Amino acid sequence: MSKLGNLGARLHRGEISYDFIGHRKLWYGISILITITAIVGLAVRGLNMGIDFQGGAVFTTEKTSVTVSQAEEFAKDASGHDAVVQKLGNGTLRIQIAGMDIKQSNQIKDDLATDFKTDPETITAELVGPSWGDQIANKAWQGLAIFMVLVVIYLAIAFEWRMAIAALVALIHDITITVGIYALVGFEVTPGTVIGLLTILGYSLYDTVVVFDSLKEQTKDLTKQTRFTYSEIANRSINGTLVRSINTTVVALLPVAGLLFIGGGFLGAGTLNDISLSLFVGLAAGAYSSIFIATPLVADLKERDPQIKALRKRVLAKRAQGPAEEAFARTSAGAGHTEGPEDDDDAEAAVVGPRHQPAARGRGRGRPSGKRR
Amino acid sequence: MAAPKKGRSASAQSKPGRSLALILIAIVGLTAGMFASGHTTPRLGIDLAGGTSITLKAKSDQGSAINKANMNTAVDIMNRRVNGLGVSEAEVQTQGNDNIIVNIPKGTNSEKARQQVGTTAKLYFRPVLAQEATGSAVTASPSASASGSSSASPSPSASASGTGEKATSSSSPSASATSQGRAVTDALKADSTPSASASTKAGSSASPSASASGGAAVSEGDAALQAKYAALDCSKESVRNTAGDGVKPGDATVACGEIDKVWYKYLLGPAAVDGTEVDKAQAVFDTQGAAGWQVTMTFTKQGGKKFADITGKLAQNQQPQNEFGIVLDGNVVSSPYVSSSITGGQAQISGSFTQTEAQGLANMLSYGALPLSFEEQSVTTVTAALGGDQLHAGLLAGAIGLALVVIYLVAYYRGLALIALASLLVSAALTYVLMALLGPAIGFALNLPAVCGAIVAIGITADSFIVYFERVRDEIREGRTLRPAVERAWPRARRTILVSDFVSFLAAAVLFVVTVGKVQGFAFTLGLTTVLDVVVVFFFTKPLMTLIARRKFFANGHKWSGLDPKSLGAQPPLRRTRRPGGPAAGPVETKEA
Numbered sequence: 001m002s003k004l005g006n007l008g009a010r011l012h013r014g015e016i017s018y019d020f021i022g023h024r025k026l027w028y029g030i031s032i033l034i035t036i037t038a039i040v041g042l043a044v045r046g047l048n049m050g051i052d053f054q055g056g057a058v059f060t061t062e063k064t065s066v067t068v069s070q071a072e073e074f075a076k077d078a079s080g081h082d083a084v085v086q087k088l089g090n091g092t093l094r095i096q097i098a099g100m101d102i103k104q105s106n107q108i109k110d111d112l113a114t115d116f117k118t119d120p121e122t123i124t125a126e127l128v129g130p131s132w133g134d135q136i137a138n139k140a141w142q143g144l145a146i147f148m149v150l151v152v153i154y155l156a157i158a159f160e161w162r163m164a165i166a167a168l169v170a171l172i173h174d175i176t177i178t179v180g181i182y183a184l185v186g187f188e189v190t191p192g193t194v195i196g197l198l199t200i201l202g203y204s205l206y207d208t209v210v211v212f213d214s215l216k217e218q219t220k221d222l223t224k225q226t227r228f229t230y231s232e233i234a235n236r237s238i239n240g241t242l243v244r245s246i247n248t249t250v251v252a253l254l255p256v257a258g259l260l261f262i263g264g265g266f267l268g269a270g271t272l273n274d275i276s277l278s279l280f281v282g283l284a285a286g287a288y289s290s291i292f293i294a295t296p297l298v299a300d301l302k303e304r305d306p307q308i309k310a311l312r313k314r315v316l317a318k319r320a321q322g323p324a325e326e327a328f329a330r331t332s333a334g335a336g337h338t339e340g341p342e343d344d345d346d347a348e349a350a351v352v353g354p355r356h357q358p359a360a361r362g363r364g365r366g367r368p369s370g371k372r373r
Numbered sequence: 374m375a376a377p378k379k380g381r382s383a384s385a386q387s388k389p390g391r392s393l394a395l396i397l398i399a400i401v402g403l404t405a406g407m408f409a410s411g412h413t414t415p416r417l418g419i420d421l422a423g424g425t426s427i428t429l430k431a432k433s434d435q436g437s438a439i440n441k442a443n444m445n446t447a448v449d450i451m452n453r454r455v456n457g458l459g460v461s462e463a464e465v466q467t468q469g470n471d472n473i474i475v476n477i478p479k480g481t482n483s484e485k486a487r488q489q490v491g492t493t494a495k496l497y498f499r500p501v502l503a504q505e506a507t508g509s510a511v512t513a514s515p516s517a518s519a520s521g522s523s524s525a526s527p528s529p530s531a532s533a534s535g536t537g538e539k540a541t542s543s544s545s546p547s548a549s550a551t552s553q554g555r556a557v558t559d560a561l562k563a564d565s566t567p568s569a570s571a572s573t574k575a576g577s578s579a580s581p582s583a584s585a586s587g588g589a590a591v592s593e594g595d596a597a598l599q600a601k602y603a604a605l606d607c608s609k610e611s612v613r614n615t616a617g618d619g620v621k622p623g624d625a626t627v628a629c630g631e632i633d634k635v636w637y638k639y640l641l642g643p644a645a646v647d648g649t650e651v652d653k654a655q656a657v658f659d660t661q662g663a664a665g666w667q668v669t670m671t672f673t674k675q676g677g678k679k680f681a682d683i684t685g686k687l688a689q690n691q692q693p694q695n696e697f698g699i700v701l702d703g704n705v706v707s708s709p710y711v712s713s714s715i716t717g718g719q720a721q722i723s724g725s726f727t728q729t730e731a732q733g734l735a736n737m738l739s740y741g742a743l744p745l746s747f748e749e750q751s752v753t754t755v756t757a758a759l760g761g762d763q764l765h766a767g768l769l770a771g772a773i774g775l776a777l778v779v780i781y782l783v784a785y786y787r788g789l790a791l792i793a794l795a796s797l798l799v800s801a802a803l804t805y806v807l808m809a810l811l812g813p814a815i816g817f818a819l820n821l822p823a824v825c826g827a828i829v830a831i832g833i834t835a836d837s838f839i840v841y842f843e844r845v846r847d848e849i850r851e852g853r854t855l856r857p858a859v860e861r862a863w864p865r866a867r868r869t870i871l872v873s874d875f876v877s878f879l880a881a882a883v884l885f886v887v888t889v890g891k892v893q894g895f896a897f898t899l900g901l902t903t904v905l906d907v908v909v910v911f912f913f914t915k916p917l918m919t920l921i922a923r924r925k926f927f928a929n930g931h932k933w934s935g936l937d938p939k940s941l942g943a944q945p946p947l948r949r950t951r952r953p954g955g956p957a958a959g960p961v962e963t964k965e966a
Contacts, residue, residue, distance in 0.1 A: 058468060068756065088426065089754035128474070129467030135449040136890045143887035143896075147880050154879065158872060195822035195895045199829050202880045202899060206833065209873040210840065217865070244836075244843045247785065251778050251839070252832025258774025259767060259825060272767050275825045283829070 017239040021231045024296035031293055038180020050098050050188040052132040057100035059112060062122040063091040071095055078111035082188055132191055159216055166297040167208045170289040174204040178282040192275040200282030208290040214241045229312045234299040238291055249287040256280045389916030396912040403806045416480045416812035418462035418820030421764050423756040424478040427487055429747040431471040439471050443744040448473060451490045453740045456890055461816040478818045493702050493746045494737035496648025497622055499641035500687055501696040501708055507607040507636040602627045607636035630705025639705050641698050645683035650676025654738035656731035666731035667723040677718025685714030771828050793838055796914045800834045803905050823898045830902035837910040841866040859922045863915060870910055877903045
């Protein structure tokens with residue numbers, strides 16, 4: 001694993017790096033493609049709403065010796081939907097199935113009676129309303145809207161408006177993809193799914209903010225130097241936090257993957273599937289979008305800023321006239337580090353600066369990140 | 374648990390032992406509290422543990438039609454009543470055309486819940502025209518009645534303060550007054566302090582005379598009502614429960630109420646103010662006087678105006694016609710009298726409420742009255758909606774996932790993984806204990822989605838120290854020795870952690886305040902885990918890092934410590950001798966022209 005440590009070190013020094021910003025069009029394209037697929041899936045297949053949202057039918061049997069798990073099987077065979085089966089205190093069973101009308105429920109009642117080996121008359125069928133009523137949904141939307149406004153304001157203050165916009169775009173991207181894939185897979189939407197989506201919402205922003213925090217730090221004294229453009233620094237900041245992003249994603253995804261593939265796959269736990277699928281897709285999308293979508297988007301927006309444009313001009317001009325200095329640029333493309341108080345006054349050091357190594361050490365190393373050819 | 378002040382605490386830097394001790398004491402204390410309270414497992418929601426199912430049937434004997442809109446409104450209101458804090462995971466849904474099913478998780482006070490959902494909570498303020506003691510002492514407490522009048526035995530002593538202040542401004546009924554079963558507050562002028570005059574007034578109000586002199590106040594043509602009033606026997610429970618049935622707010626009516634364990638019958642005028650004009654209600658404890666638990670109401674603008682009007686009119690009347698009856702579901706909860714107009718849009722109901730009763734009543738008044746009245750059809754236990762196998766499968770899968778996390782962390786961070794795992798353990802322990810304690814405290818119940826959310830929260834907790842570890846390693850790559858690296862890395866890692874956790878907490882706070890039901894329960898869990906994340910990183914992970922930085926194994930960068938400068942690919946420092954614990958070799962800036 002010391003290779004990994006080395007990888008971290010080399011990323012840290014900028015010896016190796018991936019040009020995220022340079023290839024941004026590719027990633028935007030991929031995202032747009034996935035998003036379109038998701039939207040199409042949503043439009044064509046729609047979401048399969050569970051009983052909590054759309055109501056359904058409830059069947060109450062007489063006192064019976066049929067077990068809950070048997071009844072689940074019967075109900076699923078009869079209706080093709082997942083059924084919620086509960087045993088009541090008096091030994092009767094309550095079987096709830098989503099999305100039924102009277103005609104269907106009568107049909108299923110007869111099927112159930114055959115399975116239970118009883119007379120259909122002993123089973124009562126009634127329609128039930130949603131327990132997740134419109135009010136809960138409306139309040140949830142309201143809460144989300146308020147939260148979005150607040151978070152944009154907060155990010156605009158803590159960082160800047162461009163980052164706020166980029167974070168919001170990444171967030172919408174994550175949610176759309178998750179919902180779309182959910183529609184494509186065709187799982188029933190339960191309250192658990194919604195909770196999963198909300199968790200993603202928090203996580204997606206959280207992850208983006210961690211990446212932005214490092215970006216903000218690296219670009220603090222940007223205009224006081226003329227060695228790198230904003231995009232190049234942004235790119236290096238992504239590479240600098242790459243190890244952290246990978247580790248965090250692995251740590252967050254492993255348990256959820258466990259729930260989804262082991263819990264859902266082998267043990268056949270139904271509800272776990274709903275929740276863990278939305279979590280799995282959402283967490284993956286959240287980690288991906290902070291790196292491939294949000295940060296390049298900030299760079300895109302930034303590069304339109306006159307100050308940053310001017311900087312880019314200066315940087316390119318300097319590079320054109322002094323190939324000798326380019327060597328320096330190469331060696332010092334690492335360690336984008338703000339130094340402590342002892343050298344805060346040194347504006348250049350805040351952004352770059354070769355670290356205790358003669359320039360010669362850097363010769364023959366790979367190109368610096370974001371280097372334009 | 375009083376979270377110590379966060380921020381730049383010097384002690385955390387210099388005395389790592391102290392904050393470690395602090396958090397360990399907190400864990401031990403909380404765990405001890407958990408065992409002492411006897412609630413050693415978090416309460417589980419219906420999906421995992423089952424609970425009680427109540428079926429309510431709408432009564433069709435009233436003017437209002439049983440239609441879809443009314444049923445849905447009733448569902449919403451009941452939902453808010455049983456889910457007061459939004460974390461109890463109760464479910465409310467319609468069934469058929471006129472039934473509502475309420476599912477309450479195990480371990481909830483189902484008796485209380487039954488009262489809360491079944492009570493219509495129609496509240497009216499009606500002027501008292503006449504009142505008369507029925508005479509026989511009360512034996513059964515009325516709370517046993519199906520109407521579920523949440524006021525078990527309020528000795529009507531409502532006080533209304535006109536200052537817009539809370540209970541503090543209402544003068545306290547003196548002992549003599551309460552023994553009379555009747556305390557009165559002057560409408561307070563904004564500039565005068567509560568005086569003892571109230572009690573002298575109360576003294577003058579002799580216990581309600583049995584001679585009803587109110588007959589005259591009822592307009593002629595209400596002979597039928599007079600007859601009904603004369604015939605009313607409030608000592609019979611069946612009579613009490615039906616006395617106010619089918620009455621329109623605009624009509625005069627009769628009702629029963631209890632003062633000091635004696636039932637009185639009332640002849641009441643048309644409703645002057647309506648419960649819908651109560652903006653919000655709160656249960657408060659009267660710290661000033663002896664009134665105990667009270668319910669303070671704030672009226673809407675219009676309601677406040679009406680209230681001022683009616684009290685102004687009543688104040689000019691003689692006893693008992695200077696009283697107004699606060700009528701809840703056909704029963705007089707209390708009947709205070711007024712001596713001058715009460716402006717300011719506030720009123721209190723006080724009686725011999727217990728805390729639970731006061732909160733229940735406040736809760737009902739806040740969420741409004743049900744558009745229909747319901748009667749209980751059946752109460753039965755239900756088993757878990759998800760089989761127990763689901764939870765087991767989930768826990769097993771989660772455990773496997775966590776084992777993989779452990780393997781990954783050890784492979785990547787080696788020695789540091791010890792700190793990571795210890796932090797995760799502390800975080801998990803705190804989460805578990807708090808959830809177990811919150812069950813009895815605020816009715817918190819854990820459902821399957823929340824379990825999954827907690828598992829994701831572990832990832833977010835882990836992220837905090839991954840951010841920190843990576844910072845430390847970056848510092849080591851700069852050629853610093855471990856101790857300065859640990860201290861220098863902290864402020865920046867701390868900022869990242871706080872900024873990103875703030876976003877999560879913002880989400881939790883907004884959703885908790887705005888939403889209802891399950892979403893609110895989720896927001897609570899998210900907020901809790903976010904706060905715990907910060908607490909654990911600040912008071913456990915960081916101090917532990919400071920401590921281990923002093924150990925040779927780590928400070929010398931042992932191959933397995935996860936902090937080996939060589940394997941991290943550190944730049945060789947300019948000074949070739951490494952002095953453990955010595956001052957860091959300051960980086961030399963090579964300046965460019």
